[in-house]
Amino acid sequence: MKKLSAIFLAAIMLFFTTIHSFAEVNKEIYLTKRSQVSNDSAAIADRILGGELYVSPTYSFYKPTKKITWKEDPFHSTTWRLYYQSLDTLSFLTNAYEKTNDTKYLLYGLNLIKSFWSVNSNPAKPSDYYTYNAHTIANRTNNLMYFYHYYANSSVATQTNEDYIKNILRLHGSLLNSSKYYDTKTNYGYFQDRALIQFAAYFPEEATSSIWRVNALNRTKAHIKKDFTVDGLHKEHSPQYFDVVMTLIGDINKIANDRDLTNLLLKAQNAFAKLVLSDFSVPRLGDTDFRYLPRPSQYSVLDPEFEYVITKGKSGVQPPLVSNLSNAVAVIRDGWGVNTSSLLFTASNFSTSHKHADDLSFIYSQNGKEIFTDGGKYNYNTSDPYQKYLRTTFAHNVVTIDGKSYPISVSNVGKSKMTNFIDSPESVIITGEHTIYSGVRVYRTIVYLKENKVTLIQDEILSNTSHKTEQIFNIGQGIENSKIDPSTFLLNQSIMFKQHNSSSVKEYFGQKTPIRGFASTVFNSIYPIKQLDFQSSGKNVQYFTSISNNANSVMNFSLNEDSYKIDMSDGTSFNVIKPLGTPYVYNVSDQDKVLKGFTQGGALISVMDGTKLIASGQADLTGNFMISLPLQKAGKKLNIVVTSKNKQYKNSAVTVVLDKTPPSTPTVKTASSKTKIVSGTTEKYISVLAKNGSKTYTTTSDKYGNYQLKILDLKKGFTLSVSAKDSAGNISKAKLVKVN
Template sequence: MKKTFLFLVFIIQILPVHSQPDSTDIKNYNSGYGYDFIINNKKLNIISNSRNIYEYFKNKQIDSCILFDFNQFINEDNYNKGLLLKNNIFLFRDYDKTKLSKDLSWKESPFNNRNWQWYLHQLKTIQFFISAHHYTNDNTYLKLAYKHSFDWEKDNLVRPFPSEFSWNDHSTALRLLNLLYLYEYSRNVGELNKKKFEKLTRLIVLHINVLIKRSFYNKGNNHGLFQSYILLWALNMFPEYINFDNYNSIAKKRTLFEIKHGITEEGVHIENSPSYHINHLILMSKIMKIFDYYGIKYNKAKYYDLLNKGFEFVYYCVKPNGYIPIIGDSEDMKLRKNSYLNNYNFLPNYQLLRVALGEEEPNKHTPKYKYYPESGYFIYKSLKNSVENSMQLIFKSGFLSFTHKHSDDLSFVLNGFEEDWVIDGGLYDYVYNNQYRNYFISNRAHNLVIPDSLSFIRKWSSLKKSNLDSFIVNKDSIYVRGTHFLYKNLFTKRSITIYNDSCFVVSDNISLKNIQNKKSNYDLLLHVPLNKKISVINDSVIIQGINKKLIITPINTDFDKIEIISGQLSPEVQAWTSSNFRKLEKCYCLVFRKRAKDFHSFLKFEFKDL
C-alpha cells in the first residue's frame, strides 16, 4: 500500500531545553496565585471563584478555530489507537504496540528512544481518546483523556522530573495544544464539568506561564515557532486571563519573528529538508487563520507573497510522481492535499501546487528550472508530456541553519523516467550517538567528493560557508555552480551543466591551501537504489533501470579504481538509505577513487533506451 504524507504529523529534531519551570511556577500553580481572570469587569481567581468562572466559560461561544484544527486528526487510525489505549496499549507512529501499567511513572521508554518519550509527554494520547469518543460517543474515552492528563500533572510537577521531556521546549508547547483540544472538544460535546474545568484550566494557565518565560523560549528554530504560536493561540482562547494584554503582545511578536526567520525571501524554509518546508507552509497558513479568526493584525500582503513563493518551491522539489525526495530529514511520502493550504487557493502559484498533487496537468509555459541562490537550491524539473518521460535534478548547497542539517552541501539527487537514479540518505531516526543516524547526517551518506575521509566542519562559523554562486542559461545548456569551505584548508567547487532532459555533466574541483605537494585520497560517492543493476565496463558505469539505462562516463578524468559497495558496516558504515522513519535499507554506493594533490573530474550522465 502506498504511504501518504500526513501534513499535520511533525517529527521535529529534539533540541536541548533552555530552562525548566522553577519552584515559583509550581507554588503559584498549587496556590492559585496569579491564576486570575477578568470577567464582567471583576477579578476572579480560578480556585476561590471557580463556580463563577466555570459558568462563564461554559456558556461562552464555541471556538470554531480550534475545532477546525483538531478535526484534522479525528480519523480512523487515531480511533483505533484510542481503542488500544483503553487497554493501556500504546502505539505511537512506527513503533510497535506496547502495553504499560495503568499508573504511569512517566519515565517509561520501552524502546529506549527519545522520540517515543517525546510523543508520550506531549500527551498525544488526547488525540486518540478524542477520536475514539467521536466515533463511539462513549464517554469512557473522555474520562480516560482527563485521567491521563491529570496523571501526567501528578508526576510531572514534582522535582526531579521523570523525563527530559516533562518540560522540554517542544513537548511543552505541543502538550498545551493537546490540552486546548481536550478543553474545547469537551465544551463542544457538553462534557466539561466544574471539577474538570478547574483542573484543566489551571493546567493550561500553568503552561502559558511557563511558555511566556524568556529563558524557556527557544528562539530561532521550529521549536520556537511551535512555542510562540501555540502560546498565542491559548491566550486568544482565554483573553479574560489577567496577563492577556502583555503576554499576547509578546507571543505575537515572537510568532511573527519565527515565521520570518524560518523562511528566506525566496520563500524557502531554511531547515534543510523539503518535508520541513511543507510543514512550515502549513504552519504559516494555520497561523494566518488564527490571526484572522481572532482579529490579530499582521502584514497580509507580505505573508501571502511568502506563501505563494513557497508553493512554487513545493512544485519544483516534489518528484514528478508526487513523492517528496529524501533530502535532509525528509521522508519518501506522497504529497497530500491540506485543508489549511486550501484556504489560499487564490494565490497564483497554488496552481503549481495542484500540479505537484497530481490534480492538474503541467503548464507547458512553466519554466523547467528554478535557481534559489539565497536558499541554496537549483532544481531542474522537466515533466514533458507524462511522468514516464520526466526528469528532475536537485542540486543543493546552502548552510543557513543547523536544524535538520546534513553534511550534504554540493550533493545532488536525480529522478527520471519514473525512477530514482541517484539518491540521498534520508532521516532514519532522531537519536543521538547512533551509528546509523551519525552516518546519515555525515557527508558519506551523500553524493559528494570526500578527501582523505574528512568530515565537514559543523560550527557556528560554518553558517553561510556554502552557496550557489553562478548560474548561466545559454542557448543549448544551463550551467550552475556551487562552492563551500567546509573542509579544513580546502576550497570545494562543483558545477552541473545540463544539455537536455537526458544529458548533463558534473564537474568537481578541490584545491588544497598551504600544503606543499601533499597528495590526498579522494572518493567521489554516488548512491544508487538497490533495485538497479550496475556494471562497470572499461571506465564507464552503466546503471540499468526498468525502461532506461543511465551511463556515467568520465571525461578527461582517470580514476584509480571504481568500486561498488552495498550495506557496509565496517570499517565504516556506508551504502545505506532510509526512505522512512526508522527504516533502514541497503543501497549501492559507487566510489570513484583517485589519489592526487588537487582533485579535478568531469562525469557525463546520459540516459539511453534499453
C-alpha cells in the first residue's frame, strides 16, 4: 500500500511538473527574439561582457573608452542608434544564456538594464532621439520580455529584480497602448501592436492586459485597411517590408486568432505570392535587400498560392504565370522553377514609405540571375551619397529628364499609374505613365510575346518644350555583356538587347563622380555594375527597345499608327495593337484657335465642353493632331476624348484654357509732384506697376478698379510708365504720362 501511495504521489508530482513546464514552454510563443541562438552566441556575449557594445551583425563590435552614457553613436548611423536604444545587446546576452545556461550573461544583462533605466526612466528626458521612438519602444519591449522570461526562471532571479523588470515592462506597455506614441503612418505601428498583444498574453494577470489586447487587435486591423490595397498589396513599395509586416500580422494573429485578421492575412499572402519571381526569389524593389522566402512555420494559416511559392512548388496551388496587383505592379513569368525568366513592372506610387524614384521601372531575371536590376536598399543614412544615389532614377531602369532625378515627396504621390493591362494567349501588354517631372508626361508600353519570350519597350516623353532624355538600364552584378554595335548588346551570353531608334549611348561602371553604375543587395554593402544610358532630346522623344531571350531575336520594332510591327531574325513578323494611353495636350490659351497634342496614330479626337462637342479631328499616322477650335474663355475645362482607330480603346485628358489676354491699358487721372500721388483706373483686383527710371512701384486696384500710388521722389517733368498686371502674369500696354 505504501509503495502504491508513493507511486501515486510521484505520478501527481510529475503531472503538475509537466503542466508547469508546458505552461512555461508555451509562454515562449509570446516572445520575439530579435537575435537567434547560434554557435556564436557565447563568443558574442563574452565580448559584450568584456565591455564591448554589439547590436547587430551589420555592425562591428565597439569598445567605449569610458563609461557608457546611452548617447553613443560610434558609426554615425541612425540604424545603429535605434538598435542600441532598443537594447538589442540584451538579446545577444539572453541568446548566450539560452545556449549555455551560464548565469553570468543574465547578471550582466540585468546591470545593463539598470544602467539604461538610470538615465531613461523618464520618457520626457531621453538620452537619445530614438530612445522613445515608436519602433524602439516595441523592440525594447521584445528584448525585455525575452530577458525576463529566462531571468525569472533562473537560479539568480530575485523577486526584487523580477518586480523591477516588470515595472519597466508595465511602463512600456502603457506607452505602446498610448495614442501619443502610436505610429499610424509607418509599419512601426505593427511592431507596437505585436509587442503590446504579446505583453498582454504573457502577463494575463495584469489588470490592463485584456484592454491592451483588444486595442492592439483593433489598431492592427485598422492599420491593415489603410496600408493594403483591396487586393492585398502592401503599399510601402518594398517586398521586404511586405514580408516583415505579414510576419508581424501573423505573430499578432497567433495570439488573437481573429477571423477578420485571418482573412486579411490570407489576402496579403496571396498578393505576396503574385509578386514572387519565377525562380522563387523575392524581387528587390524599393528598400529591399536580397531576401529569403518566408518559412511556412511562421504562420498559423497559409494561402494555397503563398504556400506554393514559399515551399518552392512542393505543396500548395501554383499561382498564375502573369499577375497584376492593384494596377500598380505586374509580373510576367514563363514558368516556375529552374530555367525560367521573369519581368516585373512597377507603377506603384501610394506613399513615400520605402519608395524610390522607380516609377515605370522594371526588373528582369533569367535562370536565377538579375539581368536588369534594381539599385537596392543599401542603408538608411540619408547623408550617405551612395544611399542618396540608389534612390534616384539613375539607379533604376527608367527614363530621366534633363539629367536630374525627382524627389520622393508627398507632392509626387499618385502621379504614376498603370493605364492598361492586357493578358492574352499570345502576349501581355502593359502601359503606364507618370507626370512627376514638371511639364513632362512620360509613357511606357511593355509588350511581351509569350511563345518567343521577347520583351519590347516603347518609351515616349512629351512636353511643350524640348528636354534632354536618358533611357537608363542597370545590368545585374556579374552579368557578362558585350557591345555588338552602337545599339546592340549581348547580355549573359544569351540575351540580345537592342535599341531600335537613333540615340547615343553612354556606358558607366562604378563611376564615383558623379556616382553612376552601383547597386546593393546586402545592408551597408555596395558594388559596381554596368549601366547603359541612351540619350536623346526634343519635345517628343521616342525609344523602341527589345530584349530577346533566345536565338530568334528582334530585328525591327516600330509603331505604325495604332499597331506595333515586330520583325524577328527568323523572318516571322507580328503585329500588336497598342492600347491608348492618356492623350498629351499642349497648352491652349484663350488666344488659340488650334488645339495641338499627341496620341495614338489615327486616333479620333473629340473636344468636349461638358457634354457639348465643340471640335473634333483625327491624329496623323505618327499620333500628332491639330484641331481647329473656337476661342475659349480662360479657366474653362475642356475634356479631350480619344478613341483608337479600331474603336477598341478610349481614353481622355482634361486641359484648362490658359489666360493669355493682357488687361486693358490703365488710365492715369493724376500724377502730381505736389501730392506725390499717382491715381487712375484699371480692372478690379489687379496689380498696377509704375516705373520711374530704374525704380518700379506697385499697388493693387480695389473692387471698383481704382488705384492710388504714393511716390515720395516724384518730381515735375518725370515720365512715368504705368501698366497693369493680372493674376495670370499678363501685362498690359504701358501708359506714358508726364508728372505735373
